[in-house]
Amino acid sequence: MATFVLVHGAWHGGWCWRRVAEPLRHMGHTVFTPTLTGLGERAHLLTPTVDLITHVRDIVGVIEVEELENVVLVGHSYAGMVITGAADATTQRIDAMVYLDAFLPQPGQCMIDLLPPERRQGMLANTEWMTPAPPAAFFKVQTQADQDWVDRRTTAHPAATMRQPLQHDLPWERVRKRYYVPAETYNSPNFMPIAARLREDPKWNVVGIPCGHDVMVDAPDRLVEVLLDAAS
Secondary structure, X not given: OOEEEEEOOOOOOHHHHHHHHHXXXXXXXXXXXXXXXXXXXXXXXOOOOOOHHHHHHHHHHHHHHOOXXXXXXXXXXXXXXXXXXXXXXXXXXXXXXXXXOOOOOOOOEOOHXXXXXXXXXXXXXXXXXXXXXXXXXXXXXXXXXXXXXXXXOOOOEEOHHHHOOEXXXXXXXXXXXXXXXXXXXXXXXXXXXXXXXXXXXXXXXXXXXXXXXXXXXXXXXXXXXXXHHHHO
């Protein structure tokens, strides 16, 4: 049986993995869905001091305190930054990494560095210490019921996490398997170019899923299949 650590993206919480975690657990796998500091049910901990390293330490803490081994580490969207930092600190415990429509930073980059120029300027101009959640429709969540479900749960995100550079030593080079999973219906200018580049690299498995950005909400069954393949 495999061990999965599923890390949510900006504005979300561990709640967003429900449709993926439950079937994996039913199959007998071990699944952790930690909520990052200041988000979801931990929104009361949101302060201006919460930064990217706070979130990296959240995930390192889960892996180390639970004494996890052979982890399939999954990061959605912003959490591509988080799992990169966490895997860099715990590489000996990581078996596979899955970037789910996610940022893939080079050493010394922050999340804002990875945005298209027009979005980058808007983020840099924002001097607020937290960023309100956009509506689920922005992520192209596919049904109204699911949009309502997501909108009831998303919370503001600490802006410092997006501005802090991440130093690392390319941890995906040191794990057994690496996956990049673009959300093809969302068709993000942030993520589709990454997928196109990685398709040319035989070390990466690139598996597109035709759905909105919140893949775990729109296409949980297909995502479960991809995660099981990553663990195999």
